[in-house]
Amino acid sequence: MIPANTAHTNNRLGAWLTFLDAHGVEALSGSGFDWIGIDLQHGTATLDGLPGLLRACELNRTPALVRTSGHSAAEIGRALDAGAAGVVVPMVESAAQAAAIAAACTFPPEGVRSSGASRSAIAAPSLLQPEGKVLCLAMIESAAGLANAGAIAQADGIDGIFVGPYDLALSLGADGVTDPKTLDAIGHVLAVARNHGKLTGAFSGSAELSGALRDADLLAVDSDLAFLRSGAEAKLVATRAALSAARE
Numbered sequence: 001m002i003p004a005n006t007a008h009t010n011n012r013l014g015a016w017l018t019f020l021d022a023h024g025v026e027a028l029s030g031s032g033f034d035w036i037g038i039d040l041q042h043g044t045a046t047l048d049g050l051p052g053l054l055r056a057c058e059l060n061r062t063p064a065l066v067r068t069s070g071h072s073a074a075e076i077g078r079a080l081d082a083g084a085a086g087v088v089v090p091m092v093e094s095a096a097q098a099a100a101i102a103a104a105c106t107f108p109p110e111g112v113r114s115s116g117a118s119r120s121a122i123a124a125p126s127l128l129q130p131e132g133k134v135l136c137l138a139m140i141e142s143a144a145g146l147a148n149a150g151a152i153a154q155a156d157g158i159d160g161i162f163v164g165p166y167d168l169a170l171s172l173g174a175d176g177v178t179d180p181k182t183l184d185a186i187g188h189v190l191a192v193a194r195n196h197g198k199l200t201g202a203f204s205g206s207a208e209l210s211g212a213l214r215d216a217d218l219l220a221v222d223s224d225l226a227f228l229r230s231g232a233e234a235k236l237v238a239t240r241a242a243l244s245a246a247r248e
Ligand code: 3PY
Pocket: 141, 163, 164, 165, 166, 167, 168, 203
């Protein structure tokens, strides 16, 4: 379960998975992250591979949120059927889009999610929200989404707002994610979501940005690719330093 963070002092730190297989996820989810984001929009993870990835997260009792590739109700349903604790839906720009993705996450009569034989019936129920609820997080990552942040956050069935700083910076014509224009926009979206009592989250990928995201409930620290590169680079630097010290 991903608890609501009412105090806003204790971020739930996540790792963002873009290419690792189940073996890699098992290692990553055992590293102490509070949640794993599995990205079906970018990278190479696929819907077919999802059950294996989710099973690997469950081994370490780590809830997994799936970022879908778009707004398709069919894909949202399949990700939830595979056993995801929730979905993070990219590029939500209006209240109507927010209502549609929330409906796709919810069974009738409130929503339109279809029920069928699926892995979610046997996946770890304790990783879901109370009463087996799944989380529906709308991504705000464009100027249009920013303009409609209040309406998106208030849409029925939206549990939280997840900011995509990199797309947001592009859409605003800003000079990257730490440009004051981007930081102001992120701060505004998170405050709006919080004021409507919704979960807040964002992808970081930058220490400077993480500081600005200190109040977010869900903070994706970085991607598997970045962890691999930075870990490898740090080992190389340390090994070169040890070798030259040994030669002195
Ligand atoms: C963005 O920053 O645009 C993202 O989607 C991060 O995953």
